[in-house]
Amino acid sequence: MNRSLIIVLGALALGVAVFAGSYFVSQRACVMGMTNPADDLSWLHDEFHLNAAEMARIRQLHEGYMPQCAKMCALLAAKKSEAQAALADGTNVTANAQKKLTELGELRAQCQAQMLRHFIAVSQAMPPEQGRRYLAEMQRLTLGFHEEIEKSMSPASGHEHHQH
Amino acid sequence: MPHVNSGKEHNAIKPSAGLSRHNKASKLWTADKISAAPNPMNKENINPADAKLSMLLRESRIAPALPPRFQENVWLRIEDAAASSKSIGSVAWLDALAALMLHPRLAFASVAALALAGVLLGTYQGTQVAQQDAQARYLAVVAPNPLR
Numbered sequence: 345m346n347r348s349l350i351i352v353l354g355a356l357a358l359g360v361a362v363f364a365g366s367y368f369v370s371q372r373a374c375v376m377g378m379t380n381p382a383d384d385l386s387w388l389h390d391e392f393h394l395n396a397a398e399m400a401r402i403r404q405l406h407e408g409y410m411p412q413c414a415k416m417c418a419l420l421a422a423k424k425s426e427a428q429a430a431l432a433d434g435t436n437v438t439a440n441a442q443k444k445l446t447e448l449g450e451l452r453a454q455c456q457a458q459m460l461r462h463f464i465a466v467s468q469a470m471p472p473e474q475g476r477r478y479l480a481e482m483q484r485l486t487l488g489f490h491e492e493i494e495k496s497m498s499p500a501s502g503h504e505h506h507q508h
Numbered sequence: 509m510p511h512v513n514s515g516k517e518h519n520a521i522k523p524s525a526g527l528s529r530h531n532k533a534s535k536l537w538t539a540d541k542i543s544a545a546p547n548p549m550n551k552e553n554i555n556p557a558d559a560k561l562s563m564l565l566r567e568s569r570i571a572p573a574l575p576p577r578f579q580e581n582v583w584l585r586i587e588d589a590a591a592s593s594k595s596i597g598s599v600a601w602l603d604a605l606a607a608l609m610l611h612p613r614l615a616f617a618s619v620a621a622l623a624l625a626g627v628l629l630g631t632y633q634g635t636q637v638a639q640q641d642a643q644a645r646y647l648a649v650v651a652p653n654p655l656r
Contacts, residue, residue, distance in 0.1 A: 348599075348606035355609040359622050366626030367633075374634025379641055384649045387642035409650070417652055459651055486651045 388466075392474040401469040409462040416455040423448045459486065 380386045385406060389399055427448045430441035437445075463482045467475035575581075609615060 348602040351606040351609060352602060355615075355618075359618065362619050363622040363626040366623040367630040370627040370630030371634040371637070372630075374631050375638045375641070378635065378638035381645075384645055387639070387646045390639065390642065406650070413650065413652070462650065482651075485647055 388478070392470055392478055394470060394474070398469055398471075402466055405462065405465050405469060412458060413455075413462075416451075416458060420448070420451055420455060423451050456487070 378390075385399065385403060388394060388402060394402065423444065427441065427444035430438065430444045460483070463479055463486075467479040467482075469475075470478055609618075
């Protein structure tokens with residue numbers, strides 16, 4: 345009985361090792377083979393099956409957008425620092441702090457609008473069906489987070505403001 | 509009716525047949541004679557006196573007294589035997605499985621099937637992971653975290 349038990353357990357261990365080994369090796373090989381860290385746009389090419397001409401047009405749009413995005417990000421970071429400094433002064437929300445928060449919100453909205461314009465331009469460089477899918481996916485990924493917060497704050501979800 | 513050899517067959521052997529043949533014939537004759545001896549187990553040979561004797565012998569045999577708790581012990585032994593046969597059944601199952609796993613063809617087929625399944629699942633998962641990584645990289649470039 346002991347011998348049989350050892351054989352069965354050994355066979356099971358061998359089976360698990362073979363399966364796990366082949367799984368991890370093939371997964372690693374696949375990730376390494378498919379990942380191209382040098383190209384940030386490789387996802388668009390693979391996901392939306394774009395040809396060389398479409399990729400060239402999108403690359404051009406991307407390169408035009410990147411400096412604008414960097415400029416906006418720098419402005420946002422500066423405005424965020426100003427708002428934090430205004431809030432750190434005291435325990436109350438001062439008029440200056442309120443102003444800085446409003447400016448930060450406006451800047452963030454401008455930045456989001458610019459980002460959405462870029463997404464629309466990119467989607468128009470794709471075949472129509474792929475373009476629609478890209479735009480929906482990018483809106484879900486970039487604005488979906490806010491939608492979740494807003495949904496969680498709606499009365500339907502149980503979030504209520506009690507009047508005292 | 510038992511066959512009784514009269515010895516005529518032995519006498520029927522020709523003297524010119526040679527010494528070896530004569531010996532063979534004499535062996536056959538002896539065997540025939542032995543087989544012709546009356547069998548004591550034959551029903552036809554039962555002697556009424558013997559039947560009486562055996563009946564007397566049976567009557568004279570003293571039946572020994574049963575040991576204490578004999579019946580209970582018998583049942584216990586039956587239960588033990590059933591239990592051990594059950595455990596033997598499970599051991600036999602394990603032995604059969606072990607023997608099956610040691611078949612070279614089956615072992616190679618199982619290893620190949622597991623390796624193939626691992627490769628297929630690993631490739632599928634790897635593709636998913638690579639796509640997620642690429643998507644996250646694109647998103648980090650075009651939509652920095654403060655905008656999301």
